[in-house]
Amino acid sequence: MAEAAHQYDETMPLEYRTEESRLNILGFWIFLGAEVVLFATLFATYLVLFQRTGSGPTTSDLFEIKDVMIETLLLLTSSFTCGLAVFEMRRRRLSGLLTWLLVTLLLGAGFITFEIREFIHYVHEGATIQTSAFLSSFFVLVGTHGAHVSLGICWMILIIIQLLQRGFTPRTARKVFIVSLYWHFLDVVWIFIFTLVYLTGMVM
Amino acid sequence: MKWSEFFVTGEPLIYAADVAIVLTVIGIVFVLTYFKKWKWLWDEWLTTVDHKKIGVMYIISAVLMLFRGGVDALLMRAQLTAPNMKFLNSEHYNEIFTTHGTIMILFMAMPFIIGLMNIVVPLQIGARDVAYPYLNALSFWLFFVGAMLFNISFVIGGSPNAGWTSYFPLAGNEFSPGVGNNYYAVALQISGIGTLMTGINFLVTILKMRAPGMTLMRMPMFTWTILITCVLIIFAFPVLTVALALMTFDRLFDTQFFTMANGGMSMLWANLFWIWGHPEVYIVILPSFGIFSEVVSTFARKRLFGYKAMVYSIVGIAFLSFIVWVHHFFTMGAGAAVNSVFSITTMAIAVPTGVKIFNWLFTLRKGKIRFTTAMLWSLAFIPNFVIGGVTGVMLAMAAADYQYHNSYFLIAHFHYVLIAGTVFACFAGLHYWYPKMFGHILNERLGKWTFWLFMIGFNICFFPMYFLGLMGMTRRMYTYSEGLGWTPLNVVASVGAVLMGIGFIVLCYNIYYSARYGERDMTGDPWDGRTLEWATSSPVAHYNFAITPEVKDLDAYWEMKKSGKGFEIDEEKLKPIHMPSNSGRPFLISIAFFFAGFGLVFKWFWLAIIATIFIALGLILRSFDDDDGYYISVDEIKRTERLSGKGA
Amino acid sequence: MGANHHHETFPWKHIVGFILSLVLTFIALWVALSSGWTIKAILGVIVTLAVLQAALQLFMFMHMTESDSGRVQTINMLYSFFIAVVVVAGSIWVMWFVL
Secondary structure, three states: OOHHHHOOOOOOOHHHOOHHHHHHHHHHHHHHHHHHHHHHHHHHHHHHHOOOOOOOOOHHHHOOHHHHHHHHHHHHHHHHHHHHHHHHHHOOOHHHHHHHHHHHHHHHHHHHHHHHHHHHHHHHOOOOOOOOHHHHHHHHHHHHHHHHHHHHHHHHHHHHHHHHHHOOOHHHHHHHHHHHHHHHHHHHHHHHHHHHHHHHHHHO | OOHHHHEOOOOHHHHHHHHHHHHHHHHHHHHHHHOOOHHHHHHHHHOOOOHHHHHHHHHHHHHHHHHHHHHHHHHHHHHHOOOOOOOOOHHHHHHHHHHHHHHHHHHHHHHHHHHHHHHHHHHHOOOOOOOOHHHHHHHHHHHHHHHHHHHHOOOEOOOOOOOOOOOOOOOOOOOOOOOHHHHHHHHHHHHHHHHHHHHHHHHHHHHHOOOOOOOHHHOOHHHHHHHHHHHHHHHHHHHHHHHHHHHHHHHHHOOOOOOOOOOOOHHHHHHHHHHHHHHHHHHHHHHHHHHHHHHHHHHOOOOOOOHHHHHHHHHHHHHHOOOOHHHHHHHHOOOHHHHHHHHHHHHHHHHHHHHHHHHHHHHHOOOOOOOOHHHHHHHHHHHHHHHHHHHHHHHHOHHHHHHHOOEHHHHHHHHHHHHHHHHHHHHHHHHHHHHHHHOEOOOHHHHHHHHHHHHHHHHHHHHHHHHHHHOOOEOOOOOOOOOOOOHHHHHHHHHHHHHHHHHHHHHHHHHHHHHHHOOEOOOOOOOOOOOHHHHOOOOOOOOOOOOOOOOOOOOHHHHHHHOOOOOOOOHHHOOOEEEOOOOOHHHHHHHHHHHHHHHHHOOOHHHHHHHHHHHHHHHHHHHHOOOOOEEEOHHHHHHHHHHOOOOO | OOHHHHHOOOOHHHHHHHHHHHHHHHHHHHHHHHOOOOHHHHHHHHHHHHHHHHHHHHHHHOOOOOOOOHHHHHHHHHHHHHHHHHHHHHHHHHHHHHO
C-alpha cells in the first residue's frame, strides 16, 4: 500500500479520505458487479424453470399480492432510510446516523420476518424446495436474496457497535458507506424479484 | 458410516497412494521439527500477506498439481496403449479422467497463472503491494484448501467420476451415489470464491495503483492481459458459483434443478457450466498471451509490434468470450438459429486471436533474437497454438461439429490450445521471472532439455489423437477392441506422454540443481528487460521499490536505461514505507472452510455448522481489527538497498 | 464528487428518489394486475419500470458516479448489466427448445 494511506484530503466526505478507503469502496462496487451476475444466473435458472411445475403448484396457485407488497414496501423504505443514514453521516450527525441505521435494520428484520412467514405458508401448502423445478429455483433465488438481507442485518449491527465505540473515523465512515451500497443493491435485486418472479408469476 | 466406506479400499494403486501420503506427511513433519522450522513456516509463509511469497506458494501448489494431474494422464495413457487392457477398470478410469481434467484446469493452470500474476503485476506497475494484501492471502488459502479437499477424495470417500464438466443427469444422485461428486461441487466452490476475490483484488490494483506516468496505454502487455482476465474472472465466476450451488442442493437436499422428474432440466447444467466455462478458457489463455508478449519482445530486443491492436483485441475478447458458450454443446439440439449464431460468434473470436499471432511474428521480424529457454517456449507456442486454433475453427462450424463432437479430435484440439498456450506460457514465465522470485537463474541447459523433451513429447502424444478422433475413437472410453486400427496411434501417443513426463522430471531436477548450483542474479536484470520489474533487485525487497518509479514510456525500464540513468535511487528522497501487517487469520479461516466443506461432502451438517461459526468468528474479528500496518524506516531501506547493490 | 452534500440540510434527493420508486412500484402493480393488456405488453412495461427503478437506486441513493472512481464504477455496472442480459436472455433463448 502506498504512503498515501494516511494522508487526508479535507475536501472529500469522510469515507473517501484515505487511499485505503477509496480502494475498498471501488473494490466493493466491483464486487457488486459480480453479485449482479450471480443474481442474473439465479434469475436465468428461475425463468427457464418456473413453468416446469411437475405435479406441484404453479405460480398463480401460490403467490399472494398482499404479502408481496408488504415485503416490497418494507424493503423500499429501508433503502430510503439507509440513504438518510449516509446523508446524516455526511452532515456529521452521529445520532441521526445511528437512528436511521437502526430504523433500516428494523425494517430489514420486518422484511425477513414476512419472508419467512411466506415460506412457511408455502411449505404448509405442500410446496417445498423438493417439490418441483419451479419451487427449487424459486426458493433458491428468493432465499439467496433473503440470506443476503440477513447477512446485511448482522453486518449493520457490527458497524453500529463500532460507531458507538469509536465515533466518526475514516474507517467507520467507510464501513457505513459500504454497507449502505450493499443495502441499496439488495433493494435493486428485490425490484427484479418483485417484477420477474411475483408480478410475472401472477400474470402468466 | 463404516470406516471401510470412509476410506477408499480395494485397489493396490490406492493402497500405494495411502502409504505414500502417510510417509510424505511424516517426512514433512519430521524435517520441520528436526530443523526447527515450524516458526519459520508460520512467520514467513502461513501468515504472509506479501504478494511475492503468495505467488511463490501458488506456483509450488500448481507444480504439485501438475504432478498429480500428470500421473492421472499417464495412468490413462497406460490403460489405452493397447486394446482390451485390464490395467484400470471402467469406474477407476472414469474417476481418473475426471480428476485429471478438473485438476489441470482449476488447480494447475489457474494457480500457475495467478501465481505469476501475483509476483509480476505489482512489480510491473511500480506498486508496493496489491490493493488488499490481507484478502490476497485469504484468496490463496481458499484456493489451497479447495485443492486439498478435492485431492483427498481419492483416498477418502471416493473421487468424482462424472467428467470435469460433470454433466447431469450423470452427476446427479441417481447415477452417481456416494460422495465423489459432492467433493467436486464443494471443493470447486471454495477455491472459486478465492479466485473471485483475486480477480477483484488485481483489477483494483491495476486500475488504482500504477506508478505515476503509467497511463493505461503505457501498461506492459502482461498487465493488460491480467486486467482483462480479472474482468473475465469477476463476471464469469459467479455463474460457476451458482451452478455449483445448485448442484450441491440437488445432491444434498434433493432439489429438482437438474433431475429427470418433477420438471428438472439436466441440460440447464450444461448451459450454466459453459457460460462460465468459455470465459474460463480465456482466463487461462489471455495471461499466457501476455507472458509470450513480454518474453518475445525482451528476447527479440524490440518493442512489441502493434501494441494498440493487441490491446483492442484483448478488450474485444472480454466481450466476445461471453457470447460463444453454446459451441460446447452444438449437438444438444438447440436448433439451427441458435447454433448458427454461436457458430458465427465463435469464428469471430478467432479474429482477435489471429491478430495477436501476427503481432508476435512482426515483433520477431528483424529482431536480435536470443534463444533462451523462455524464448524457445514462446517460439514453439506460435505454430503449436495455431494448429490448436485452426482445428478449433473447424469445430466451430456447427454442422461439422456433429462429426467431431466428443471424439479424440476434440481432445487433441483443446490440448493443443491449453498445453501449447497455457502450459508453455507457464514454463516460459517460470524461466523468465525465476530470478525475481529466488535470486538465481534456472539452469538453461537443463531448461532446454525440458523444452525439447516436453515439446516433442507433446506433439507425439497429441497429434495422433486428431486422427484417432477422425477414425471414430470417442473421448472417455476406457478401452477399445482389437481390429479397429487404433492401436498403433495409441502406442505412439503413449510414448509421447512418457516423454512429457520425463521433461517434467528434468524440470523438477532443474529446480533443485539451480537452487544449489545455479547462477546468482546480481544485477536484478539478467535478461536486459524492458519493464519495471527488472528495475528491482533479485530477489525483490519486500517493499518492492524504495522510491516509486516515474514512468515516461511504454517500456519504462528500457527507456530509463536508454537515457543512461537506469533506475537510480536517490537516498535523499527516501521516505518511510508503509506496509501491511502479517496475519494468521486468512490461513485459519481457510482451515475452517476446509472442515465446513468436508462436512458438506459427507453430509455431516454438525461439522459444517461448527466450522461455519468459526468462519463467521474470523470475519467478525477482522471487522473489529484496526491494525494499520507498520512503517519501514529509512535506515532499514538504505541498508537493504546497499546490500542488494542497488543503493548508492 | 459528493462533496456538495455537505451544504444540503434537507435530503431532497432521497425523498424524491423514494417517492419515484414508490410510484414506479405501484404503476408496475397496476399494469400487471389491472391493466388488462396482453402478456407481452405487460412484461415489456414492467421490466422497463424495474430497470428505471434500478437506475434510480444507483444514481440517487448509491451515488454511483461520485468519487474519482465514478467512471470505473459506472462502466463496471454497465458491463455487469450487459453480462446479466446475456446470461438471462441467452439462457432462455438457448433452452427455448425444451421449454
